[in-house]
Structures are given as C-alpha cells and as structure tokens.
C-alpha cells in the first residue's frame with residue numbers, strides 16, 4: 001500500500017465553524033425516526049425483497065414504533081410500485097404512520113411516483129439530486145447553476161402535481177452527496193428548493209442532509225449540519241433531517257453529533273443495512289439514547305424476534321459484535337468481567353438502585369429480551385470462579401462457599417482448556433456432580449446411627465472397596481463423631497472442617513445441600529458436596545465425598 005499520494009480530503013469544513021454542538025453534553029430527546037430499510041436498505045441487497053418480504057418487514061417496523069417509513073422508490077420496479085399500491089389499497093398503513101417515497105428529479109419518474117401514491121392518506125415525497133464536486137464534474141457534467149436548475153425543476157413539478165392531486169403530501173429534498181459538496185453551494189441549492197416550496201408552520205418541508213459517502217471525521221459533519229441549521233431559510237418551518245452512511249465506521253457518531261448540531265430527524269436502518277458499509281444503525285442510536293435514560297420511542301424489547309425476521313428476509317447477518325443486537329455483545333467469557341457482573345447483579349438485588357450500573361453491561365440485557373444465563377455469563381478457559389459460581393447458583397441453585405468456588409472454577413477451566421471449547425451450563429453441572437457430589441469410592445457411605453451420652457457416639461455402616469464395615473467414633477456433635485470415626489478407621493488425617501448448607505430451591509422436591517472442605521496432612525484442600533432429603537445425611541455425604549477425594553489421591 002504505497003499510493004497514499006493518490007488520496008486527499010474531499011470534504012468542506014464550513015467557514016468559521018461555531019461548534020456550539022461541542023458544548024452540549026448529551027441528546028435530551030429522541031429525534032423523529034424515519035426507517036429507510038425498505039428503500040436504501042433494500043436497494044443494497046444482493047436479492048432485493050419480494051412483495052411478501054417487504055410487507056412483513058413493514059409490519060415489523062410499525063410494531064417497533066416507526067412513524068415515518070420510506071417504503072421504496074416506486075418508479076424503480078414493478079415490485080416497488082406494487083408494494084406501495086398494496087399498502088394503500090389494502091389499507092395496511094396505520095393512521096399514525098406516514099409513508100415516504102423517493103424520486104430523482106426527472107419528470108417521468110416524478111409523475112410515476114405521484115401516480116403510485118394515489119389514495120394515500122398522507123405521504124412524504126422525497127426529491128433528490130446530486131450536488132458534490134465529483135458528481136457535478138464526472139456524472140452530470142454540469143455547472144452549479146445547471147445542478148440548481150435540476151432541483152428547482154423537480155421542486156416546481158412537485159408543486160404542480162400536488163396541486164392537481166388529492167392527498168396530504170409533505171415534501172423532502174436531499175442534496176445527495178452533500179458531504180462532498182461545498183457547504184455554501186449545499187446551502188444555496190437547499191434554499192433554492194425551499195424558495196419554491198415556501199414552507200409554512202402547517203406545511204413544513206424536510207431538508208435531508210445525507211452523508212451519502214461519509215468522508216470526514218464526525219466533528220466535520222456536525223459542523224456542516226450546524227452551519228446549515230443556522231443559515232437555512234424558513235428555518236422554523238424546516239425539519240432538518242440527517243441520513244448518515246457508515247463508510248468510515250462513524251455513522252452513529254455522525255448522527256449523534258449531527259443531532260447536537262441541529263438535526264431533528266434521522267433516516268437509517270435496522271442493524272445498519274444499506275449501501276456499502278450501510279446506513280446508520282437505528283437500533284444502536286435508539287438504544288444509546290435509552291442507555292442515557294432518554295426514551296427513544298422505539299420498542300426493541302424483543303430484539304431476537306426482530307433479528308430473526310431481519311436475517312430471513314434480507315438474507316443478511318447481524319454480526320456477533322453488532323452493538324446491542326449481536327449475539328456476543330452481552331457475553332462475558334473472561335473471569336474478571338464475569339466476577340464483576342455477578343457481583344454487580346448481586347449488589348443490585350441487595351440495594352435499592354434506581355439506575356442500572358452493573359459493570360460491563362451498558363444496558364440490562366433483559367430490557368431487549370436477552371437472558372443473563374446463556375447470553376451474559378458464558379464459560380470457557382478464560383472464565384473464573386465468579387462467573388462459574390454465579391451460573392451454578394442461578395441455574396441450579398447451588399451456592400458454593402467461596403473457597404470451593406475457586407477450586408471448582410479451576411476444575412471447569414481445565415476441562416474447557418483441554419477440550420478447547422465453551423462449556424454449556426449442563427456440562428458445568430455434570431462436572432460439579434462428577435467431582436463433588438455424593439462421591440462413593442473408595443468408601444461408600446450406607447447409614448449411621450447415634451447414641452447420645454456426654455457426647456455423641458456413632459456407628460457408621462460403609463463399604464470400603466466393596467467390603468462391608470462398621471466405623472465407630474465419638475465427638476461433640478454428630479458430624480464431629482462421624483469425622484472422628486472416619487479418621488480412626490481409615491487412618492486419614494485432616495483439619496479445618498469448612499461447612500456450609502442450604503436448601504436446594506431449584507428443581508423438584510425439597511432437598512438439602514451441604515458443602516464440606518477439609519485440609520489434608522499435606523496441606524491440600526479437598527471439597528465434597530452431599531445432596532439428600534435429610535440435612536444431616538447431606539452433610540455426612542459431603543464429608544464422605546471430601547474424604548474420598550483425599551483417599552483417591554492417596555491411592
């Protein structure tokens with residue numbers, strides 16, 4: 001790559017940019033959203049949507065809450081035309097939704113576009129022509145005056161046809177390739193169109209400023225928007241709309257800074273589908289607002305359903321890392337992140353928190369229909385005790401003592417590392433059962449009985465390597481008595497009995513679960529778990545499990 005001289009900046013910073021937008025900290029209210037999925041998104045697909053697919057997509061957009069939807073370029077194809085006619089003739093457009101259609105500034109295309117709208121209760125009719133230096137010189141081969149004339153001719157024809165046609169039309173104009181246009185010329189052509197349309201408070205006009213190709217850093221686009229916002233004629237009667245693309249990966253930043261700079265309306269698509277690198281992603285924009293406590297007035301509470309529809313009808317894929325929508329965007333595999341999330345969730349449960357502050361999670365995944373288990377804490381060789389313990393507790397009700405969590409965490413990591421794969425919750429549970437629960441070899445515990453005098457005396461029936469035996473012992477408490485019986489009879493010494501028990505609330509039947517940790521003579525720590533309907537038996541089983549681990553290690 002040694003052709004850097006080939007490139008130069010092709011955008012135009014406004015003269016003396018005031019950059020007032022840079023003083024604003026955040027966006028205080030949602031812009032008007034206009035989905036252009038069915039037009040800009042559709043025109044970028046390998047196989048554009050068919051009629052049924054467009055209908056299904058339209059209905060999903062309505063369900064999400066879009067009130068303005070660009071439904072197509074009706075002069076482009078039979079499918080586009082028929083789709084619009086179907087929406088109108090089958091009365092599929094809710095009263096509070098306005099459809100929008102796009103047309104070039106060419107007479108036959110404009111006429112066909114208005115024809116397609118017959119019977120529509122209301123519509124935005126969107127006129128565009130290209131204004132950039134590159135397009136003027138290379139494509140249209142026209143002077144600035146001639147380019148303005150194309151826009152004015154289209155704008156006048158809009159007035160004429162609308163006057164002859166029944167219908168409640170709002171007009172929109174886009175200086176296409178705005179970002180490669182000298183800012184003063186962009187202003188001149190937009191004002192020329194506004195002068196033809198003469199917007200009023202009851203008949204506002206939309207001026208849409210597209211980053212048809214995103215060419216600059218976002219602060220330049222924002223400054224361009226601010227300049228236009230401050231200098232457009234009839235500003236109070238103009239709705240300033242933004243239409244960012246994502247060529248430099250800054251579509252969302254362009255839109256957000258553009259709103260700070262005066263943009264009132266955003267045209268974009270779900271998951272950023274659209275030409276080349278796509279249009280701006282409205283899901284991200286809306287949920288970014290949501291994460292600041294600003295109601296986006298769009299409902300993404302079932303994002304999985306939206307993704308399913310989107311992928312099926314567009315034949316595109318939502319990338320795993322796509323903000324909010326991607327499969328992995330709430331997933332934490334790494335130990336320290338899992339630990340912080342698990343603790344954050346617990347803190348939230350224990351405290352009366354008004355706001356969401358759980359570390360690493362920008363929003364609560366549940367708000368968009370994602371589950372903590374499966375979507376958030378996921379286990380592989382990068383994971384740690386915090387996440388693994390959290391998962392066992394949430395899914396199986398097993399609340400391990402902290403030191404046992406650590407020991408189990410290493411056991412799980414090792415399996416994942418050896419097998420080079422993510423482990424599912426069921427596999428983790430199986431490892432836990434295999435490693436700790438009711439371990440019965442070499443010593444199989446059968447039953448016990450106690451007699452109580454000054455202390456507790458016990459006789460425990462067991463099988464050692466299949467041979468029936470009775471262990472006897474005494475102690476201050478029942479478990480103490482059994483522990484001394486085991487140590488006497490097996491000759492195994494251990495200390496530091498760590499103990500925890502709780503009722504098992506997940507799953508059927510009421511069971512008790514006990515965890516016991518012991519330190520063997522060589523200083524190694526061993527854990528066992530017992531599960532039983534009887535609490536005493538569960539702790540005896542836990543003790544035998546721990547002792548069996550020492551015994552198997554001893555050989």
Ligand SMILES: CC(=O)SCCNC(=O)CCNC(=O)[C@H](O)C(C)(C)COP(=O)(O)OP(=O)(O)OC[C@H]1O[C@@H](n2cnc3c(N)ncnc32)[C@H](O)[C@@H]1OP(=O)(O)O
Nearest residue numbers: 043073075076077104105106128129130139140150176212
């Ligand atoms: C950035 C955007 O997304 S803009 C929207 C782009 N979307 C689409 O183009 C999808 C739908 N388009 C189509 O189906 C077709 O282009 C049609 C039906 C609209 C027009 O088809 P055609 O006339 O056969 O072809 P085409 O679009 O190539 O026309 C090019 C001519 O229109 C002119 N033209 C292109 N855009 C415009 C415009 N907005 N206003 C006026 N003239 C225009 C070109 O200069 C060129 O003129 P020439 O014939 O003198 O060379």
Ligand SMILES: CC(C)C(=O)C(=O)O
Nearest residue numbers: 128174176177210212
């Ligand atoms: C028609 C215009 C708004 C457009 O789609 C673009 O410039 O990207």
